[in-house]
Amino acid sequence: MQRISEEILSKCRALLEDGTADRVMGWENGEFYYDVTPAVFTKDNLDNMIYDDFCASNQSKYFILESKKEGKIVALLKPCDTYSFNQLLKENRINRDNVYVLGIPCDGKIDVQKAALLGIKGITGVKSVGDEVVFETIYGEKSCAKKDVLFEKCMSCKGKKHMIYDALSNEEQEPETAIANEDFGNRFAYIENLEHMTPDERFDFWRGELSRCIRCNACRNVCPACSCLTCVFDNPKSGVDSKANTDDFEENLFHIIRAFHVAGRCTDCGECTRVCPQNIPLHLLNRKFIKDINELYGEYQAGADIELGMPLTSYTKQDAEPSIVYERGGNK
Amino acid sequence: MQINENNKEFKPLIVAFCCNWCSYAGADLAGSSRLSYPANVKVIRVPCSCRVNPMFILRAFQRGADGVIIAGCHPGDCHYTSGNYFARRRMTLLFSMLDYMGIEKGRTRVEWISAAEGAKFSATMNEFVETIHNLGPNKKLEDLRCKE
Ligand code: SF4
Ligand code: SF4
Ligand code: SF4
Numbered sequence: 001m002q003r004i005s006e007e008i009l010s011k012c013r014a015l016l017e018d019g020t021a022d023r024v025m026g027w028e029n030g031e032f033y034y035d036v037t038p039a040v041f042t043k044d045n046l047d048n049m050i051y052d053d054f055c056a057s058n059q060s061k062y063f064i065l066e067s068k069k070e071g072k073i074v075a076l077l078k079p080c081d082t083y084s085f086n087q088l089l090k091e092n093r094i095n096r097d098n099v100y101v102l103g104i105p106c107d108g109k110i111d112v113q114k115a116a117l118l119g120i121k122g123i124t125g126v127k128s129v130g131d132e133v134v135f136e137t138i139y140g141e142k143s144c145a146k147k148d149v150l151f152e153k154c155m156s157c158k159g160k161k162h163m164i165y166d167a168l169s170n171e172e173q174e175p176e177t178a179i180a181n182e183d184f185g186n187r188f189a190y191i192e193n194l195e196h197m198t199p200d201e202r203f204d205f206w207r208g209e210l211s212r213c214i215r216c217n218a219c220r221n222v223c224p225a226c227s228c229l230t231c232v233f234d235n236p237k238s239g240v241d242s243k244a245n246t247d248d249f250e251e252n253l254f255h256i257i258r259a260f261h262v263a264g265r266c267t268d269c270g271e272c273t274r275v276c277p278q279n280i281p282l283h284l285l286n287r288k289f290i291k292d293i294n295e296l297y298g299e300y301q302a303g304a305d306i307e308l309g310m311p312l313t314s315y316t317k318q319d320a321e322p323s324i325v326y327e328r329g330g331n332k
Numbered sequence: 333m334q335i336n337e338n339n340k341e342f343k344p345l346i347v348a349f350c351c352n353w354c355s356y357a358g359a360d361l362a363g364s365s366r367l368s369y370p371a372n373v374k375v376i377r378v379p380c381s382c383r384v385n386p387m388f389i390l391r392a393f394q395r396g397a398d399g400v401i402i403a404g405c406h407p408g409d410c411h412y413t414s415g416n417y418f419a420r421r422r423m424t425l426l427f428s429m430l431d432y433m434g435i436e437k438g439r440t441r442v443e444w445i446s447a448a449e450g451a452k453f454s455a456t457m458n459e460f461v462e463t464i465h466n467l468g469p470n471k472k473l474e475d476l477r478c479k480e
Binding site (some may be wrong): 012057065191194195201202204205206247249250252253256257259260263270274285288289292293296297311313315316317319320321322323324325326328 | 425433
């Protein structure tokens with residue numbers, strides 16, 4: 001089965017042939033069918049490019065480096081990736097002149113771990129048919145409801161509108177507004193549950209989650225908001241770069257600081273949670289900051305635009321005092 | 333020799349980050365007016381309350397602090413015009429996150445203390461030490477490697 005729509009492929013080919021760009025960043029086959037990997041293509045190997053329901057990665061961060069190289073690169077961005085791309089433009093991390101953004105459609109990406117839990121293994125092909133996904137496997141054809149195998153980030157999708165693009169691969173599919181689905185509105189539900197627990201229960205909850213962290217730094221490395229060339233955690237004096245964890249404190253510090261550093265810039269793209277090999281729900285930390293920012297400083301979606309000031313680099317004279325934390329919510 | 337645990341009274345260690353232009357001078361004034369504040373408050377001078385990086389606060393806890401207080405100029409009076417406004421947002425979000433992770437909210441605090449408020453400095457520190465005393469030692473953000 002061909003793993004990319006003719007539409008996307010021919011648009012990319014045309015861009016390379018008419019000299020608009022000289023490279024394309026997309027995905028190629030990995031070791032297993034579901035194990036796709038980001039790759040850069042030229043005219044010569046463009047036929048190896050794929051794009052299907054397993055191509056979940058947010059490629060925005062690669063353009064920090066790619067846009068510094070000579071020549072122009074085509075960025076294939078899904079709707080949610082365009083938020084991260086915008087945010088990076090806002091932070092002057094990407095040279096816009098060297099990137100041609102081709103908006104590509106997306107209707108949810110598949111988490112192979114969830115499929116495995118449903119007994120779907122040995123995958124050799126995948127196709128979405130309405131609300132269903134049909135897998136070709138070495139054991140025959142299997143299908144299931146798409147919502148049962150979606151990544152966490154796709155469960156609370158921000159909508160199908162691209163926030164920035166030079167061209168769209170499918171104009172007809174593009175919605176007028178970025179109206180998010182109902183699940184996007186519910187993305188804070190779990191955080192509210194946590195807020196209603198007692199501090200000790202919350203502490204135990206986070207110990208349970210964070211004690212699994214192996215400090216592989218994947219969540220940091222994948223994050224488009226974590227774009228510092230030198231990271232605080234790479235400092236050998238930080239006390240938190242040990243090879244093996246020696247104390248709970250290390251995990252607490254890493255996670256508080258990582259989430260804090262992206263507060264106000266995190267687009268809730270969900271990559272950190274997706275890549276964590278230990279299945280730590282990192283979105284619950286990021287979204288806590290997003291929720292607090294929304295409540296205290298007004299609704300804000302990072303990456304929705306490139307002009308507006310960011311919540312942590314702006315202020316008003318009437319802002320709440322930090323003591324508001326002692327009084328707020330059901331979290332006494 | 334046996335150590336009687338009950339005799340070892342808990343003396344909280346407090347780290348106070350004080351802005352050079354106001355609270356640090358306020359601490360000076362408290363001293364020269366002979367107003368007392370507990371000796372277990374360790375004052376660290378910073379150029380502005382917004383110099384306080386969340387890492388400083390966590391590191392203070394790691395190294396054995398039981399409470400951390402940040403004292404800066406009153407909103408509107410920042411020596412650099414707006415530093416304390418940024419600090420206010422950052423600390424609000426940070427404190428809320430610490431609470432969300434189950435760390436006692438009382439352990440961190442921000443106070444605005446001007447250079448003329450020596451009495452407020454001394455009263456705030458006394459009261460903060462009292463609060464931390466009641467909360468007991470910091471267990472949730474301690475680093476056993478740093479303990480004697
Ligand atoms: S913190 Fe996670 S959700 Fe937020 S921008 Fe980074 S990878 Fe995306
Ligand atoms: S954790 Fe902080 S210092 Fe490290 S890359 Fe992310 S934002 Fe930069
Ligand atoms: S990806 Fe997961 S295991 Fe790795 S450092 Fe981040 S939270 Fe820890």
